[in-house]
Amino acid sequence: MQIKTYNNQTITIDLEYSGGNLVALPALVDPHVHFRIPGDQEKEDWHTAEQAAIAGGYTTVFDMPNNIPSTTNRETLEHKKSVIQDLFDDSQVHINYKLWLGATTENLKDIEDLKNEILGIKLFMGSSTGSLLVDKKANQAKIFELAGKLGLVVGVHAEDEKEMQKQKKKIGKTTDVTDHSKIRTPEVAKRAVTQAIELATKYNTKLYILHVSTKDELILIDEAKRKGVQVYAEVTPHHLFLNENDYASLGTKGQMNPPLRTLEHQDALWNGILDDIVDTIGTDHAPHTLEQKSQSYGHAPSGVPGIETCLPLLLDAHNKGRINLEKIVKLTRTNIENIFNIPSNNDWTIVDLDLIREVKNENLKTKCGWSPFDGKKLKGWPVATILNGTIYKC
Ligand code: DOR
Ligand code: ZN
Numbered sequence: 001m002q003i004k005t006y007n008n009q010t011i012t013i014d015l016e017y018s019g020g021n022l023v024a025l026p027a028l029v030d031p032h033v034h035f036r037i038p039g040d041q042e043k044e045d046w047h048t049a050e051q052a053a054i055a056g057g058y059t060t061v062f063d064m065p066n067n068i069p070s071t072t073n074r075e076t077l078e079h080k081k082s083v084i085q086d087l088f089d090d091s092q093v094h095i096n097y098k099l100w101l102g103a104t105t106e107n108l109k110d111i112e113d114l115k116n117e118i119l120g121i122k123l124f125m126g127s128s129t130g131s132l133l134v135d136k137k138a139n140q141a142k143i144f145e146l147a148g149k150l151g152l153v154v155g156v157h158a159e160d161e162k163e164m165q166k167q168k169k170k171i172g173k174t175t176d177v178t179d180h181s182k183i184r185t186p187e188v189a190k191r192a193v194t195q196a197i198e199l200a201t202k203y204n205t206k207l208y209i210l211h212v213s214t215k216d217e218l219i220l221i222d223e224a225k226r227k228g229v230q231v232y233a234e235v236t237p238h239h240l241f242l243n244e245n246d247y248a249s250l251g252t253k254g255q256m257n258p259p260l261r262t263l264e265h266q267d268a269l270w271n272g273i274l275d276d277i278v279d280t281i282g283t284d285h286a287p288h289t290l291e292q293k294s295q296s297y298g299h300a301p302s303g304v305p306g307i308e309t310c311l312p313l314l315l316d317a318h319n320k321g322r323i324n325l326e327k328i329v330k331l332t333r334t335n336i337e338n339i340f341n342i343p344s345n346n347d348w349t350i351v352d353l354d355l356i357r358e359v360k361n362e363n364l365k366t367k368c369g370w371s372p373f374d375g376k377k378l379k380g381w382p383v384a385t386i387l388n389g390t391i392y393k394c
Helices: 046-055 074-089 108-113 137-150 161-171 179-183 186-203 215-226 237-241 244-254 263-274 310-319 325-340
Strands: 002-004 010-012 022-026 028-033 058-063 096-102 120-124 153-157 206-209 231-235 348-358 377-387 390-393
Touching: 002 022, 022 325, 028 046, 028 310, 028 325, 046 058, 046 074, 046 377, 058 377, 074 096, 108 137, 120 137, 137 153, 137 186, 137 206, 153 186, 161 179, 161 186, 186 206, 186 215, 215 231, 215 263, 231 263, 237 263, 237 310, 310 325, 310 348, 310 377
Parallel strands: 028 058, 058 096, 096 120, 120 153, 153 206, 206 231
Antiparallel strands: 002 010, 022 348, 348 377, 377 390
């Protein structure tokens, strides 16, 4: 059948679908996923994750290095690739992927050695899930300097460890999940982003700020962009569609790093999208089992799955007049290709803008089997994803 594209062209696709309001979008690229291999196979693996990606309209993902062991050198990178290949070998679907390499205080040589085999360097300025952490400025500087020299992107988890520990001490022992946002404050993010921009400016490094969640970060990023610093901002669907009020219904299922923010920050992210300060949407798909998440605050791990629900949430927002399709394509595909300099492909996702469906945990393909958006009725869903010429029904 003939389907119109988001920019008023037509493509012919061997798909049977009656009714609806179909539009073809270039298949999405997710610059930020945690597919958990190796080491955390109980949360996700590349079989389940691929199914989730396809169901969500994605055919390319950039996977994070906070695995067990962390992906920080040739040995761990090769091991991770071979485990992914093993899973691919008994699967029909092979989505496109690239891997982030984790920065440590001692892997400068590894970074240089692997510069042509990785997407970029992931730098945890503050601690999160896993053991990766480079919190001293002098060590961060060495990584920015090398990346600047090699032309590699540095993707930062921008939370300032010292400030975070200070707040943690102040709050003391707590089982109240709302304290998560009081420990990892907007100031924690602001300090780290200030430092990252300073280092990127000094060493002429391409800086990709992961999961921007506050108004304060956007102001700094906007300022730096205007000065010609190569800085890019990613936002996540959970920070766009949830805020601190959602702790009441979600509990620790609403716990992630950086944490949920107030409505004011949430609105600022949407304005950042309208003003082109935000460059990309990364889902930060970070599955943990329901059992792990049902522990009390302090024991439950941080992170939420998101790759299956991001596009429906965006299409629902489109139907409500909040964002146009051109902008969705920029944020989820073309800007990402440009920032990371990856070749374009001919993959598509066909969406039915009129399809109304509820997010249901039992329908999800992710191994963890839950979503913070469970029970939410959304209008606009992907119905087929085309990967390397093969059509997969969503
Ligand atoms: O909430 C988060 N979960 N933030 C991170 O930085 C890591 C992620 C994970 O891997 O679980
Ligand atoms: Zn992440």
